[in-house]
Amino acid sequence: xxxxxxxxxVCVMMSFSASAVFAETDAYHVGCxxxxxxxxxxxxxxxxxxxxxxxxxxxxxxxxxxxxxxxxIEDDQGDNTRAVNAIKKLIKKxxxxxxxxxxxxxxxxxxxxxxxxxxxPMISCASAAKITTPAEERKWIFKTAPNDSDAARNIFAHMxxxxxxKVGIMxxxxxxxxxxxxxxxxxxxxxxxxxxxxxxxxxxxxxxxxPLINIRNSGAQAIINWSIVPAQSIVPKNMKDLxxxxxxxxxxxxxxxxxxxxxGDAAEGCIFPAGRIMAVDxxxxxxxxxxxxxxxxxxxxxxxxxxxxxFGGHAYDALWxxxxxxxxxxxxxxxxxxxxEKTKFVGIGGVFEFSATDHCGLDKDDFSIMTxxxxxxxVLKE
Amino acid sequence: MNPAEANLVDLVQFFFMGIQRGCIYAMVAMGFNxxxxxxxxxxxxxxxxxxxxxxxxxxxxxxLHLPIVLAFILTVLFxxxxxxxxxxxxxxxxxxxxxxxxxxxxxxxxIITKGAAMMFWGKGSHYMNHFSSAEPLDFHGATILPxxxxxxxxxxxxxxxxxxxxxxxxxxxxxxxxxxNRDAARLAGIDDRKMVMLSFALSAGIGAVAxxxxxxxxxxxxxxxxxxxxxGFGAAVLGGLGNSTGAVAAGVLLGVLEALGAGYISSxxxxxxxxxxxxxxxxIRPSGIxxxxxxxxxxxx
Numbered sequence: 001x002x003x004x005x006x007x008x009x010v011c012v013m014m015s016f017s018a019s020a021v022f023a024e025t026d027a028y029h030v031g032c033x034x035x036x037x038x039x040x041x042x043x044x045x046x047x048x049x050x051x052x053x054x055x056x057x058x059x060x061x062x063x064x065x066x067x068x069x070x071x072x073i074e075d076d077q078g079d080n081t082r083a084v085n086a087i088k089k090l091i092k093k094x095x096x097x098x099x100x101x102x103x104x105x106x107x108x109x110x111x112x113x114x115x116x117x118x119x120x121p122m123i124s125c126a127s128a129a130k131i132t133t134p135a136e137e138r139k140w141i142f143k144t145a146p147n148d149s150d151a152a153r154n155i156f157a158h159m160x161x162x163x164x165x166k167v168g169i170m171x172x173x174x175x176x177x178x179x180x181x182x183x184x185x186x187x188x189x190x191x192x193x194x195x196x197x198x199x200x201x202x203x204x205x206x207x208x209x210x211p212l213i214n215i216r217n218s219g220a221q222a223i224i225n226w227s228i229v230p231a232q233s234i235v236p237k238n239m240k241d242l243x244x245x246x247x248x249x250x251x252x253x254x255x256x257x258x259x260x261x262x263x264g265d266a267a268e269g270c271i272f273p274a275g276r277i278m279a280v281d282x283x284x285x286x287x288x289x290x291x292x293x294x295x296x297x298x299x300x301x302x303x304x305x306x307x308x309x310x311f312g313g314h315a316y317d318a319l320w321x322x323x324x325x326x327x328x329x330x331x332x333x334x335x336x337x338x339x340x341e342k343t344k345f346v347g348i349g350g351v352f353e354f355s356a357t358d359h360c361g362l363d364k365d366d367f368s369i370m371t372x373x374x375x376x377x378x379v380l381k382e
Numbered sequence: 383m384n385p386a387e388a389n390l391v392d393l394v395q396f397f398f399m400g401i402q403r404g405c406i407y408a409m410v411a412m413g414f415n416x417x418x419x420x421x422x423x424x425x426x427x428x429x430x431x432x433x434x435x436x437x438x439x440x441x442x443x444x445x446l447h448l449p450i451v452l453a454f455i456l457t458v459l460f461x462x463x464x465x466x467x468x469x470x471x472x473x474x475x476x477x478x479x480x481x482x483x484x485x486x487x488x489x490x491x492x493i494i495t496k497g498a499a500m501m502f503w504g505k506g507s508h509y510m511n512h513f514s515s516a517e518p519l520d521f522h523g524a525t526i527l528p529x530x531x532x533x534x535x536x537x538x539x540x541x542x543x544x545x546x547x548x549x550x551x552x553x554x555x556x557x558x559x560x561x562x563n564r565d566a567a568r569l570a571g572i573d574d575r576k577m578v579m580l581s582f583a584l585s586a587g588i589g590a591v592a593x594x595x596x597x598x599x600x601x602x603x604x605x606x607x608x609x610x611x612x613x614g615f616g617a618a619v620l621g622g623l624g625n626s627t628g629a630v631a632a633g634v635l636l637g638v639l640e641a642l643g644a645g646y647i648s649s650x651x652x653x654x655x656x657x658x659x660x661x662x663x664x665x666i667r668p669s670g671i672x673x674x675x676x677x678x679x680x681x682x683x
Contacts, residue, residue: 039605041505173650200650204609206600209399210644210652213392230507230603241518241527242395262507262601 027068028331030322031090033101033111034125034315038077039203039229040174042256043103046312047125048073049304051100051319064326072096076107083107084114091118097331100318101125103311104228106175108143115140121337123321125314127151127252128179132359142340142359144317144349145310146275148176149183150364151252154273155224156191158369164222164247168197168215170208170235172227177203180226180251196220203229208238222246228253236266247271252367256309260372271380273367275310277348278377288346296348313348321345321352391523396645397638398521402530402599403613404637405537406432409592410614411621411629412544413585419561419624420581423484427468427492429611431589433499435461436602439594440508450513458590464495465586469579492607499604507601516598533595540591541630557581561624609653616660622673632671636660 032051035044055071063069072094074086083102090096091114098121102108105128112131115122116139124131124143129150132138159167169184171177181200188195197218199211212235215223223246225235236248248270254260255274260267276283280293296316297308325339343361345352350366371380410428417425438460442453472487473479513532518525548554559567560577568574592610593602600606617636621628636656643655663671 037500037505045505200648202650202653204605205649205652206606207399207403207641207644208649209395210641210649213395213645217388217392230601233507234601242525243518243520258506262509264509 027070028064028326029070029072029094029096030319030326031087031094031096031099032071032073032315033076033083033086033090033099033103033107034073035078035103035107036073036075038079040078040104042230042258042309043125043228043311044075044078046300046304046306046309047101047103047315049306050300050312050315053299053303054316054319054323058323064323065330069323069326076102078104078107080107080110084110087111087114087122091115091120096120097326097333098123098322098336100315100322104175105131105148105179108141109175112138112141120333121340123318123340125311125318127176129183129360130179135357135359138359140337142321142354142361144314144321144347144352144361146252146349146362146366147360148180148251149187150362151273151367152180152183152187153191153364154367154369155249155251155271156187156193158249158271159193159222160191162247165192166194166196166218166220167222167224167249168199168218168220169195169224169226170197170199170201170211170215171225172203172229172231173200174203174228176228176251176253177226184224184226201231203227203231205231206234208235209242212238212242212244216242216244220246222249224249224251226251226253230259230262233259233262233267236263236270240266252310255370255377256311257307257377260375260377267372268374269371271369271371274370274377275313275349275366276368277308277310277313278370279368279379282379288351289348292346293348310349317345317347317349317352320347387523392645394521394524396641398524398526398530399645400638400641401634402527402533402637403640404634405533406592406596406610406633407613407617407636408537408630408633409540409588410610411617411633412540412626413588413592414615414618415624415626415629416581416585416588418618420557420578421473421479421484423481423488424615425582425585426485426488426611427495427607428585428589428614429607429609430492430495430499431461431465431586432593432596432610433602433604433607434464434495435590435593436597436606437499437503437508437593437604438590439597440510440602441503444508444510454594457594458587461586461590461593462583465582465589466579468586469582473578473582474575492611496604496607503604505604507603508597509601510598512598513595527599529595529598533599536591536595537630540588541627544626553580613656616656620660620663620670622670625670625672628670628672 034047036048055069058069072090076083076086100123103125105126108124108126108131121140125145127145127148129147132141132143171181197215197220250270250272252273254272255278277293280297283290300308321343325336329335329339341354341356343354350362352361354361369380370377413428435457438457442448468491512529514528518527548558556572557577560574564574617633618629621632640656644652
């Protein structure tokens with residue numbers, strides 16, 4: 001009798017899994033790799049929330065071409081090895097036709113060789129320009145986060161108008177910080193700005209006194225802090241503790257209101273480039289993105305009771321670009337890739353125009369220069 | 383200000399930075415020593431006590447708006463209860479308590495605590511108001527936060543209470559007796575298992591205090607425990623495991639050296655500097671700067 005029950009259980013289970021497989025072969029499978037937990041969870045969490053929200057919306061409306069969209073979401077914990085393993089698993093086991101993510105510059109760069117070899121298109125949500133350049137070597141890689149090089153150009157342009165010629169830079173030692181450091185050093189020359197101090201710190205550091213003092217001693221007229229981790233909110237605090245009054249520029253990695261909240265009063269007045277989602281209310285009505293931005297902000301904030309951030313926006317753009325391409329060409333990875341190159345899309349990050357030579361699709365003007373005023377992000381008016 | 387003076391100001395500034403970190407390392411190291419003396423093991427959940435203290439204090443003061451003194455007491459009590467539960471539920475029931483087994487258990491507890499803290503407090507950094515003003519005080523051109531003075535003062539109080547407890551109270555003396563020779567202490571009628579529980583309670587309490595006083599300066603999140611624990615462990619080893627006055631001195635020393643290294647060498651390698659110093663000391667004096675090499679030879683671990 002016992003054996004009978006066991007056999008019946010096995011049969012039932014097999015029929016369940018068989019029917020599940022049957023249903024899912026008919027669906028479109030897309031993989032996602034985000035840093036949902038770990039040090040970069042402030043990026044990965046809104047990204048995951050956003051894709052879950054959109055996929056529900058798509059499937060409730062009948063799916064794509066009458067087929068369901070199935071997302072396979074993996075958490076890389078901000079770790080390069082885990083990201084590579086997750087990408088391999090998505091390609092080999094889940095047979096996905098495209099990958100969205102990873103969240104970080106480091107993990108994205110780690111994933112580049114894998115997807116190139118397997119010939120699966122990947123839309124990264126990270127910012128380093130070298131993820132998609134040079135385009136001929138990055139045939140399968142796209143990204144929806146704006147280039148760090150363009151963020152740097154915005155900062156330097158702002159400095160030019162404010163008569164700042166000598167800056168001290170401090171960057172965190174993550175992939176984001178290291179890539180930003182390279183860009184800052186390369187681009188400063190174009191704007192006739194001299195980097196007089198170059199400091200790096202670890203994402204786990206809790207005290208920025210030492211790099212700040214070195215910058216103070218270098219005679220810098222302003223500081224650029226380039227970081228994506230919570231440690232960056234300690235910089236304005238420590239500047240206040242040291243009574244340093246020179247302007248502080250932050251990177252676009254600062255564009256999460258939680259970072260400003262964590263720094264409190266000290267964050268007031270710091271200047272950073274960011275996507276327009278951070279200040280939707282201050283945009284004119286004829287701005288092409290305004291409707292999309294408002295809709296996303298409203299949907300996200302009512303669904304998750306949390307502030308919207310640019311990072312979730314990168315995932316929003318990546319998933320909708322993928323969904324639009326799936327609708328047109330189906331789930332053949334090579335066809336999808338070709339379709340991505342032709343995409344024009346008004347999204348959260350800006351107005352995307354991909355091409356064979358540009359796999360990022362955004363430019364310098366998709367940033368706005370912002371500041372913190374009364375604990376809120378506002379567009380800086382000149 | 384001439385260059386020589388400016389250099390001096392920098393040095394003083396780095397020194398303040400180092401003292402602030404060092405006081406925390408010292409308190410974590412004292413926590414390590416207390417449990418080491420009672421059980422002979424390293425409690426790898428020590429850093430988690432600090433995190434729990436910081437996060438609980440944030441909740442009580444920032445969300446529930448309790449006055450600081452009341453919140454301080456409640457937080458310490460809460461973490462002490464966690465420490466006691468840890469000992470009662472995971473250390474005490476072990477049938478054959480070998481050193482290795484107990485250490486692995488503490489690692490497990492640390493992982494579980496970290497996960498629970500993440501579930502409860504979320505993944506973000508939490509910040510709280512300074513105990514008094516957050517305006518830095520001027521000290522001949524260098525600046526020092528009032529909170530740093532609080533940290534130094536509270537460390538001194540904790541050390542004073544520690545010295546008093548272990549030298550002038552019966553319970554403290556019993557604990558010392560247990561750490562010197564457990565079998566002899568048992569023969570003299572001391573309940574050694576109770577002493578182990580007490581050591582976990584005290585060690586959790588000191589960890590909580592460290593977490594409470596540092597949170598206004600560094601912000602607290604659930605991942606901080608590992609690094610704080612590691613640095614505190616470094617200080618404990620540097621001072622000679624089990625030697626608490628040594629731990630205090632070594633903790634402050636480690637903090638200052640780290641700050642000087644960050645200032646004059648590179649802040650990128652700050653964590654590495656502390657660990658290199660630790661390795662260096664262990665090569666030359668395995669018993670730590672303040673430890674006795676003779677005692678070291680007799681220890682199991």
